[in-house]
Amino acid sequence: MSVEFDVRVKMAVYGLFAETGRRPAPEEVASRAGLDSAQVLAAYKDLRAQRLLLLEPDGRTIRMAPPFSGVPTQHRVEVDGIEYFANCAWDALGIPAALRMPGRVRSRCEESGAPLVLEVGRQGPEASAWRFHCLVPAARWWDDLVFT
Amino acid sequence: MLFFRSEERVRAWCAARGAPVRPLVTMDQLWRMAVTWYSTRLEGESRRPRVDEMRAVFAGIGLEGDFWDPTADSFG
Numbered sequence: 339m340s341v342e343f344d345v346r347v348k349m350a351v352y353g354l355f356a357e358t359g360r361r362p363a364p365e366e367v368a369s370r371a372g373l374d375s376a377q378v379l380a381a382y383k384d385l386r387a388q389r390l391l392l393l394e395p396d397g398r399t400i401r402m403a404p405p406f407s408g409v410p411t412q413h414r415v416e417v418d419g420i421e422y423f424a425n426c427a428w429d430a431l432g433i434p435a436a437l438r439m440p441g442r443v444r445s446r447c448e449e450s451g452a453p454l455v456l457e458v459g460r461q462g463p464e465a466s467a468w469r470f471h472c473l474v475p476a477a478r479w480w481d482d483l484v485f486t
Numbered sequence: 487m488l489f490f491r492s493e494e495r496v497r498a499w500c501a502a503r504g505a506p507v508r509p510l511v512t513m514d515q516l517w518r519m520a521v522t523w524y525s526t527r528l529e530g531e532s533r534r535p536r537v538d539e540m541r542a543v544f545a546g547i548g549l550e551g552d553f554w555d556p557t558a559d560s561f562g
Contacts, residue, residue, distance in 0.1 A: 349530055389534050413489075449499035458517075470489060470513070471499075471508060473505055473508060476554050
């Protein structure tokens with residue numbers, strides 16, 4: 339697949355995620371990118387190799403287009419009236435960063451279950467004593483990205 | 487990659503699972519990571535940071551050592 343097609347598909351996937359908060363079907367991506375579904379699925383493989391996309395085992399359904407999650411998670415982010423799901427705590431801040439707009443992160447303390455509500459402005463989050471913790475070292479993040 | 491209310495909560499969670507306590511990251515550090523990875527993600531020519539760029543970003547916000555090295559094969 340050509341680099342040009344890969345970029346068109348990437349822009350379509352991310353644009354549709356940004357506009358709707360949900361994962362687009364290959365047919366929606368094809369329509370937005372001006373390609374056919376077979377071309378979209380071929381580009382998906384390239385984007386996976388570039389670590390810009392993670393697919394479900396069927397090879398056509400988007401699980402992750404980081405920072406966006408294709409499935410509901412405990413990390414919810416509201417930006418400009420649209421609710422998004424983030425893949426992890428890092429991506430929860432990544433959504434306002436990607437959209438370049440203020441947002442509100444809702445998540446929880448993994449140990450106590452205490453709710454987290456974090457306001458994120460254009461320059462970053464409000465002052466907070468909360469912490470981010472990751473068990474998996476950086477070199478292994480993509481070995482099992484869902485677990486990470 | 488999870489949120490915790492405090493360092494004490496991280497330690498309790500790890501102890502309950504026999505898991506190691508990894509380096510803790512503040513919300514300000516996490517924002518810097520988020521901006522570096524994602525602020526251009528909706529642009530056509532964006533890409534993930536290269537390995538050397540990742541190391542520089544982590545080091546720039548005080549996250550150093552094998553845990554943060556994208557190529558390390560041992561973790562202290």
